[in-house]
Amino acid sequence: MTTQTINETLDARNLNCPLPILRTKKALNAMNSGELLQIQATDPGSVNDLSAFCAQTGNELISSEEGANEFIFIIRKTGS
Protein backbone atom coordinates (compact mmCIF):
# COMPACT_ATOMS: atom_id res chain seq x y z
CA MET A 1 0.00 0.00 0.00
CA THR A 2 1.19 3.47 -0.76
CA THR A 3 1.30 6.16 1.86
CA GLN A 4 0.49 8.85 -0.68
CA THR A 5 -2.87 10.54 -0.73
CA ILE A 6 -5.51 9.08 -2.98
CA ASN A 7 -6.97 11.88 -5.10
CA GLU A 8 -9.98 10.07 -6.54
CA THR A 9 -11.79 6.81 -5.90
CA LEU A 10 -13.84 4.73 -8.31
CA ASP A 11 -16.39 2.13 -7.32
CA ALA A 12 -16.48 -0.40 -10.15
CA ARG A 13 -17.92 -3.21 -8.04
CA ASN A 14 -20.52 -5.49 -9.61
CA LEU A 15 -19.54 -4.25 -13.07
CA ASN A 16 -18.37 -6.70 -15.69
CA CYS A 17 -15.92 -6.45 -18.60
CA PRO A 18 -15.31 -3.93 -20.16
CA LEU A 19 -17.03 -1.47 -17.80
CA PRO A 20 -14.29 -1.30 -15.11
CA ILE A 21 -11.77 -0.28 -17.79
CA LEU A 22 -14.11 2.25 -19.41
CA ARG A 23 -14.97 3.84 -16.06
CA THR A 24 -11.28 3.92 -15.13
CA LYS A 25 -10.43 5.72 -18.35
CA LYS A 26 -13.23 8.21 -17.73
CA ALA A 27 -12.08 8.84 -14.15
CA LEU A 28 -8.47 9.35 -15.28
CA ASN A 29 -9.58 11.82 -17.96
CA ALA A 30 -10.86 14.13 -15.24
CA MET A 31 -7.63 13.95 -13.23
CA ASN A 32 -4.29 15.75 -13.38
CA SER A 33 -1.03 14.06 -14.21
CA GLY A 34 0.65 12.59 -11.12
CA GLU A 35 -2.59 12.11 -9.16
CA LEU A 36 -3.63 8.76 -7.73
CA LEU A 37 -6.84 6.89 -8.49
CA GLN A 38 -8.08 4.02 -6.32
CA ILE A 39 -10.41 1.52 -7.94
CA GLN A 40 -12.55 -1.13 -6.29
CA ALA A 41 -13.74 -3.95 -8.53
CA THR A 42 -15.26 -7.40 -8.22
CA ASP A 43 -14.66 -8.63 -11.77
CA PRO A 44 -11.71 -11.09 -11.58
CA GLY A 45 -10.88 -10.22 -15.19
CA SER A 46 -10.10 -6.66 -14.14
CA VAL A 47 -6.79 -7.82 -12.59
CA ASN A 48 -5.28 -8.63 -15.98
CA ASP A 49 -7.24 -6.00 -17.85
CA LEU A 50 -6.19 -3.06 -15.69
CA SER A 51 -2.57 -4.13 -15.87
CA ALA A 52 -2.81 -4.34 -19.68
CA PHE A 53 -4.63 -1.01 -19.76
CA CYS A 54 -1.83 0.67 -17.78
CA ALA A 55 0.90 -0.91 -19.91
CA GLN A 56 -0.75 0.35 -23.09
CA THR A 57 -1.74 3.82 -21.94
CA GLY A 58 1.44 4.61 -20.03
CA ASN A 59 -0.28 5.06 -16.68
CA GLU A 60 1.43 3.53 -13.69
CA LEU A 61 -0.18 0.65 -11.81
CA ILE A 62 1.06 1.30 -8.27
CA SER A 63 -0.68 -1.61 -6.61
CA SER A 64 -3.08 -4.44 -7.30
CA GLU A 65 -4.45 -6.23 -4.26
CA GLU A 66 -7.09 -8.78 -3.50
CA GLY A 67 -9.21 -7.82 -0.51
CA ALA A 68 -12.29 -9.44 1.00
CA ASN A 69 -14.52 -10.22 -2.00
CA GLU A 70 -13.02 -7.41 -4.04
CA PHE A 71 -9.92 -6.19 -5.79
CA ILE A 72 -8.29 -2.85 -5.04
CA PHE A 73 -6.06 -1.08 -7.52
CA ILE A 74 -4.15 2.16 -7.33
CA ILE A 75 -3.13 3.90 -10.54
CA ARG A 76 -1.02 6.98 -10.95
CA LYS A 77 -2.05 9.08 -13.90
CA THR A 78 1.07 9.53 -15.97
CA GLY A 79 -0.17 8.93 -19.48
CA SER A 80 -2.58 10.84 -21.63
Added chain:
Amino acid sequence: MNAIAEQIQDLSQMDNWFDQRFEEKMAERKANHTPSMTIISTKGTLDMAYPPFILASTAAALGWDVEIFFTFYGLSLLKKELDLEISPLGNPAMPMKMPMGPEWLRKTNINIPNVVMAGVPGFEKVATGLMKKTMANKGIATIDELRSMCIEAEVKLVACQMTVDLFETSRDDYIPEISDWIGAASFLPKAQQADVSLFI
Protein backbone atom coordinates in the same frame (compact mmCIF):
# COMPACT_ATOMS: atom_id res chain seq x y z
CA MET B 1 46.36 -1.95 -50.48
CA ASN B 2 45.96 0.51 -47.64
CA ALA B 3 43.38 2.52 -49.54
CA ILE B 4 41.20 -0.55 -50.02
CA ALA B 5 41.51 -1.53 -46.34
CA GLU B 6 40.38 1.97 -45.34
CA GLN B 7 37.43 1.80 -47.64
CA ILE B 8 36.37 -1.52 -46.16
CA GLN B 9 36.61 -0.08 -42.67
CA ASP B 10 34.56 2.95 -43.72
CA LEU B 11 31.89 0.67 -45.07
CA SER B 12 31.64 -1.35 -41.90
CA GLN B 13 31.46 1.87 -39.87
CA MET B 14 28.68 3.07 -42.11
CA ASP B 15 26.88 -0.23 -41.60
CA ASN B 16 27.09 0.16 -37.84
CA TRP B 17 25.95 3.75 -38.05
CA PHE B 18 22.98 2.75 -40.21
CA ASP B 19 21.97 -0.12 -37.91
CA GLN B 20 22.01 2.18 -34.91
CA ARG B 21 20.05 4.96 -36.65
CA PHE B 22 17.56 2.44 -37.98
CA GLU B 23 16.90 1.07 -34.49
CA GLU B 24 16.42 4.59 -33.15
CA LYS B 25 14.08 5.61 -35.95
CA MET B 26 12.00 2.46 -35.59
CA ALA B 27 11.67 2.98 -31.82
CA GLU B 28 10.69 6.63 -32.41
CA ARG B 29 8.12 5.59 -34.98
CA LYS B 30 6.67 2.97 -32.64
CA ALA B 31 6.44 5.46 -29.77
CA ASN B 32 4.63 8.04 -31.91
CA HIS B 33 2.28 5.59 -33.58
CA THR B 34 -1.38 5.67 -32.53
CA PRO B 35 -2.79 2.16 -32.95
CA SER B 36 -5.93 1.92 -35.02
CA MET B 37 -8.73 -0.57 -35.54
CA THR B 38 -11.53 -0.91 -38.05
CA ILE B 39 -14.48 -3.23 -37.47
CA ILE B 40 -17.09 -4.39 -39.95
CA SER B 41 -20.31 -5.07 -38.06
CA THR B 42 -22.78 -7.19 -40.03
CA LYS B 43 -25.11 -8.80 -37.49
CA GLY B 44 -28.17 -7.33 -35.83
CA THR B 45 -28.95 -9.70 -32.98
CA LEU B 46 -28.42 -8.79 -29.33
CA ASP B 47 -25.56 -11.26 -28.85
CA MET B 48 -23.75 -10.07 -31.98
CA ALA B 49 -24.18 -6.42 -30.98
CA TYR B 50 -21.80 -6.87 -28.05
CA PRO B 51 -18.45 -7.70 -29.71
CA PRO B 52 -18.17 -4.57 -31.90
CA PHE B 53 -19.21 -2.17 -29.14
CA ILE B 54 -17.12 -3.87 -26.41
CA LEU B 55 -14.00 -4.01 -28.56
CA ALA B 56 -14.45 -0.50 -29.91
CA SER B 57 -15.07 1.16 -26.53
CA THR B 58 -12.16 -0.71 -24.94
CA ALA B 59 -9.78 0.11 -27.79
CA ALA B 60 -10.80 3.78 -27.50
CA ALA B 61 -10.04 3.62 -23.77
CA LEU B 62 -6.58 2.29 -24.67
CA GLY B 63 -6.09 5.37 -26.83
CA TRP B 64 -6.63 3.75 -30.23
CA ASP B 65 -8.37 5.32 -33.20
CA VAL B 66 -11.44 3.21 -33.94
CA GLU B 67 -13.93 3.11 -36.75
CA ILE B 68 -16.91 0.74 -37.09
CA PHE B 69 -18.54 0.18 -40.46
CA PHE B 70 -22.14 -0.98 -40.00
CA THR B 71 -23.53 -2.90 -42.91
CA PHE B 72 -26.44 -5.25 -43.66
CA TYR B 73 -28.12 -6.31 -40.40
CA GLY B 74 -25.36 -4.58 -38.45
CA LEU B 75 -26.95 -1.28 -39.42
CA SER B 76 -29.82 -1.97 -37.01
CA LEU B 77 -27.32 -1.41 -34.16
CA LEU B 78 -27.43 2.28 -35.07
CA LYS B 79 -31.21 2.68 -34.90
CA LYS B 80 -32.51 5.41 -32.62
CA GLU B 81 -34.75 2.86 -30.93
CA LEU B 82 -32.75 -0.29 -30.27
CA ASP B 83 -34.93 -3.37 -30.31
CA LEU B 84 -32.40 -6.17 -30.50
CA GLU B 85 -33.28 -9.78 -29.88
CA ILE B 86 -31.36 -12.99 -29.59
CA SER B 87 -32.08 -15.84 -31.92
CA PRO B 88 -31.96 -19.16 -30.05
CA LEU B 89 -33.09 -21.12 -33.11
CA GLY B 90 -30.19 -22.80 -34.88
CA ASN B 91 -27.81 -21.62 -32.17
CA PRO B 92 -26.82 -24.92 -30.55
CA ALA B 93 -24.15 -23.46 -28.29
CA MET B 94 -26.57 -21.10 -26.62
CA PRO B 95 -27.43 -22.11 -23.07
CA MET B 96 -30.96 -21.51 -21.89
CA LYS B 97 -30.78 -20.76 -18.22
CA MET B 98 -33.18 -19.14 -15.82
CA PRO B 99 -31.99 -15.81 -14.38
CA MET B 100 -34.30 -16.25 -11.39
CA GLY B 101 -35.36 -18.99 -8.99
CA PRO B 102 -33.28 -21.29 -6.79
CA GLU B 103 -29.56 -21.91 -7.43
CA TRP B 104 -30.07 -25.40 -8.92
CA LEU B 105 -32.52 -24.05 -11.48
CA ARG B 106 -30.22 -21.18 -12.47
CA LYS B 107 -27.42 -23.62 -13.15
CA THR B 108 -29.54 -26.07 -15.12
CA ASN B 109 -29.20 -25.99 -18.87
CA ILE B 110 -32.67 -26.29 -20.31
CA ASN B 111 -32.73 -28.09 -23.63
CA ILE B 112 -35.49 -26.82 -25.83
CA PRO B 113 -36.25 -28.63 -29.10
CA ASN B 114 -35.85 -26.59 -32.29
CA VAL B 115 -39.49 -27.20 -33.14
CA VAL B 116 -40.52 -25.32 -30.00
CA MET B 117 -38.08 -22.45 -30.66
CA ALA B 118 -39.34 -22.14 -34.21
CA GLY B 119 -43.02 -22.79 -33.64
CA VAL B 120 -43.97 -21.13 -30.39
CA PRO B 121 -44.99 -17.52 -31.04
CA GLY B 122 -43.03 -15.03 -28.98
CA PHE B 123 -40.29 -17.50 -28.07
CA GLU B 124 -37.56 -15.05 -29.07
CA LYS B 125 -39.12 -12.28 -27.00
CA VAL B 126 -39.11 -14.52 -23.92
CA ALA B 127 -35.55 -15.76 -24.55
CA THR B 128 -34.39 -12.16 -25.09
CA GLY B 129 -36.06 -11.05 -21.87
CA LEU B 130 -34.34 -13.84 -19.93
CA MET B 131 -30.97 -13.04 -21.51
CA LYS B 132 -31.30 -9.35 -20.66
CA LYS B 133 -32.19 -10.23 -17.07
CA THR B 134 -29.16 -12.54 -16.82
CA MET B 135 -26.90 -9.79 -18.20
CA ALA B 136 -28.25 -7.21 -15.75
CA ASN B 137 -27.71 -9.69 -12.89
CA LYS B 138 -24.08 -10.09 -13.90
CA GLY B 139 -23.36 -6.37 -14.22
CA ILE B 140 -22.93 -6.49 -17.99
CA ALA B 141 -23.48 -3.21 -19.80
CA THR B 142 -26.50 -2.73 -22.04
CA ILE B 143 -25.95 -2.10 -25.75
CA ASP B 144 -27.34 1.43 -25.33
CA GLU B 145 -24.75 2.09 -22.64
CA LEU B 146 -21.83 0.70 -24.67
CA ARG B 147 -22.93 2.59 -27.77
CA SER B 148 -23.07 5.87 -25.82
CA MET B 149 -19.60 5.16 -24.45
CA CYS B 150 -18.29 4.60 -27.96
CA ILE B 151 -19.78 7.90 -29.08
CA GLU B 152 -18.36 9.68 -26.05
CA ALA B 153 -14.92 8.17 -26.73
CA GLU B 154 -15.11 9.41 -30.33
CA VAL B 155 -15.32 6.03 -31.97
CA LYS B 156 -16.20 6.80 -35.58
CA LEU B 157 -19.49 5.20 -36.59
CA VAL B 158 -19.97 4.88 -40.32
CA ALA B 159 -22.96 3.34 -42.03
CA CYS B 160 -23.52 1.57 -45.29
CA GLN B 161 -25.59 3.61 -47.74
CA MET B 162 -26.58 0.57 -49.79
CA THR B 163 -28.15 -1.13 -46.75
CA VAL B 164 -30.56 1.77 -46.18
CA ASP B 165 -31.75 1.45 -49.76
CA LEU B 166 -31.89 -2.33 -49.51
CA PHE B 167 -34.12 -2.43 -46.43
CA GLU B 168 -36.03 0.66 -47.51
CA THR B 169 -35.48 2.47 -44.26
CA SER B 170 -34.71 6.16 -43.91
CA ARG B 171 -31.61 7.88 -42.58
CA ASP B 172 -33.89 9.52 -40.04
CA ASP B 173 -34.38 6.15 -38.30
CA TYR B 174 -30.72 6.19 -37.28
CA ILE B 175 -28.80 8.10 -34.63
CA PRO B 176 -27.40 11.48 -35.71
CA GLU B 177 -23.91 10.56 -34.44
CA ILE B 178 -23.25 8.55 -37.61
CA SER B 179 -20.30 10.43 -39.07
CA ASP B 180 -20.60 9.22 -42.64
CA TRP B 181 -22.70 7.17 -45.03
CA ILE B 182 -20.26 5.31 -47.19
CA GLY B 183 -19.67 2.31 -49.41
CA ALA B 184 -17.08 -0.47 -49.59
CA ALA B 185 -14.68 1.63 -51.67
CA SER B 186 -14.48 4.29 -48.96
CA PHE B 187 -14.10 1.82 -46.12
CA LEU B 188 -11.42 -0.49 -47.55
CA PRO B 189 -8.61 2.10 -47.75
CA LYS B 190 -9.16 2.81 -44.04
CA ALA B 191 -9.07 -0.90 -43.21
CA GLN B 192 -5.85 -1.18 -45.20
CA GLN B 193 -4.17 1.41 -42.96
CA ALA B 194 -5.48 -0.05 -39.70
CA ASP B 195 -3.38 -2.19 -37.37
CA VAL B 196 -6.36 -4.38 -36.53
CA SER B 197 -9.34 -5.08 -38.76
CA LEU B 198 -12.19 -7.33 -37.72
CA PHE B 199 -15.26 -8.73 -39.43
CA ILE B 200 -18.09 -9.40 -36.99
